[in-house]
Amino acid sequence: MPYIPPEQRKACDGLIDELAGQLVRLAEESGYEGGFAGLLNYACTRLALQVVRRRFGGMRYWIIAILTGTFKNIADEFYRRLAAPYEDRQMTKSGDVDLYAEFVAEIEKKG
Numbered sequence: 001m002p003y004i005p006p007e008q009r010k011a012c013d014g015l016i017d018e019l020a021g022q023l024v025r026l027a028e029e030s031g032y033e034g035g036f037a038g039l040l041n042y043a044c045t046r047l048a049l050q051v052v053r054r055r056f057g058g059m060r061y062w063i064i065a066i067l068t069g070t071f072k073n074i075a076d077e078f079y080r081r082l083a084a085p086y087e088d089r090q091m092t093k094s095g096d097v098d099l100y101a102e103f104v105a106e107i108e109k110k111g
Helices: 006-030 033-056 061-094 098-110
Strands: none
Touching: 006 033, 033 061
């Protein structure tokens, strides 16, 4: 979770909501259910690059490392907070892959 002060969130939220509305509209126009993915990727990529351009003027290794880590953290947090609980629910509903239990049992025996 990006822990930023509430006043900074307020300053960003309206702009983000407006962008989200535009992306949804464009995705709906595409006629493809997954059409939002490319739009979201483009928006996030261009936003990151625009911040780098305006803040630092050019790209440096340490900026690449920070951006890569930031996007990785976004993905990890999204997965931890939403995808994992969703998958756990689906596993309970549909059943797990049997070999997971076998491997876990083997690991626990060796522990």
